[in-house]
Amino acid sequence: MQEGATGPGPAGGKTGGARRDDASFLGFPRPKGRAGIRNALLVLGINGLVAPAARRIAQALPGSRLVATPYGRGQLGPDKEVHFAQLIGLGAHPNIGATLVVGADRPTAEMIAEAIVARSGKQVAIVTLDDVHEDALALTERGIRLGGTLARAISAERRQPVAVSDLFIGIECGHSDATSGLVSNPLAGAVADRLVDRGGTAVVGETLEWLGAEHVLAGRAAEASIGEAIVEAVARREKAVAALGVDLLYNNPGYENVRGGLSSIEEKSLGAIAKAGSRPIRSVLPFAAQPAGPGLHVMDGPGFSPESLTGFAAAGAQLMLFTTGPGNSFCSLVAPTIKISAHPDATRALAEQVDFDASAVLLARATVDDAADQLFDRLVDVASGTATWGEIFAEGEECLFRSGGSF
Helix, strand or coil: CCCCCCCCCHHHCCCCCCCCCCCEEEEECCCCCCCECCCEEEEEECCHHHHHHHHHHHHCCCCCEEEECCCCCCCCHHHHHHHHHHHHHHHCCCCEEEEEEEECCHHHHHHHHHHHHHHHCCEEEEEEHHHHCCCHHHHHHHHHHHHHHHHHHHCCCCCEEEEHHHCEEEEEECCCCHHHHHHHHHHHHHHHHHHHHCCCEEEECCHHHHCCCHHHHHCCECCHHHHHHHHHHHHHHHHHHHHCCCCCCEECCEHHHHHCCCCCHHHHHHHHHHHHCCCCEEEEECCCCCCCCCEEEEECCCCCHHHHHHHHHHHCCCEEEEEECCCCCCEECCCCEEEEECCHHHHHHCCCCCCEECHHHHCCCCCHHHHHHHHHHHHHHHHCCCCCHHHHCCCEECCCCCCCCCC
């Protein structure tokens, strides 16, 4: 059966048929950790030297996902640590049924593969330039054969009912405007509350977009030390920006934010933190780190959406809610990304890009609670296999974050 998607309807509408039981979704149980909501082969190129070969391998294996870093040598300290954390997290992601690690040297590839297996228990195969005497064409051929074997094995797996408490969502905003803070972000926050109340997990990031509202987030911390960590994370990034002599205006908020009615980072932040809903904050996660338990978490990370989403994915988020005002086409590659907008012009113009139309709330034709119930239904439908527009049009990508230069 081909999986499909419907366009947005009034206040987002439903995907058709009777409302699904929101206590469970249909997913792929894994040997360890959370169930997958997709079941793809990942071709993971872990070094820039093998990125072209990894690309050829993925192109020869329809339905596979490709993450190929252009880096991999000369990285030291925290930059190296966060780089490997992202590669391992993506390789172990619940939506990945099996991973083919494509590397330059065998020791590094084995280290990453072993870490993926330790976290996920899933099938991993390795192919490296070391194995084929630096022959990139032989590397491609061997990778296609190994990847094909993995793809065939995971094709035998079937969806099964899984408790909705197993879901972990990342919540992002991009190209925000006044409608984001008024409707879309509070709506995403209401869905986060619903998921957390059912035992699930949610994360928000973009640390610098807490600036001016960090005290509000800190006041919701489950423990005093968590609140202190929130304030410290914002202060550290604000200090780094100030040291560069940069004025945040037109950098953050950017030109598109200002055009949409946001005049300062503080105003943008007050709208942005609405994505976090109202439940207690359980931890401040380092970038790409897994949460230790369910509930709401915040991640200390960059404000650029592609990097932020990759941090959520590397942490294990199976699905993303991405709010926007006038539109933003970026999606995670490994985690289906539900695009949400309340801007009436945007939802009309981008009917095949916005997954959930919340403009009825802005126009006072629906309440946030009504729309949140409908969006939660949509989330469960997507978790069970309904495709997002981003998946249909292959908008997905991963953008690995770096904290320093190469040596």
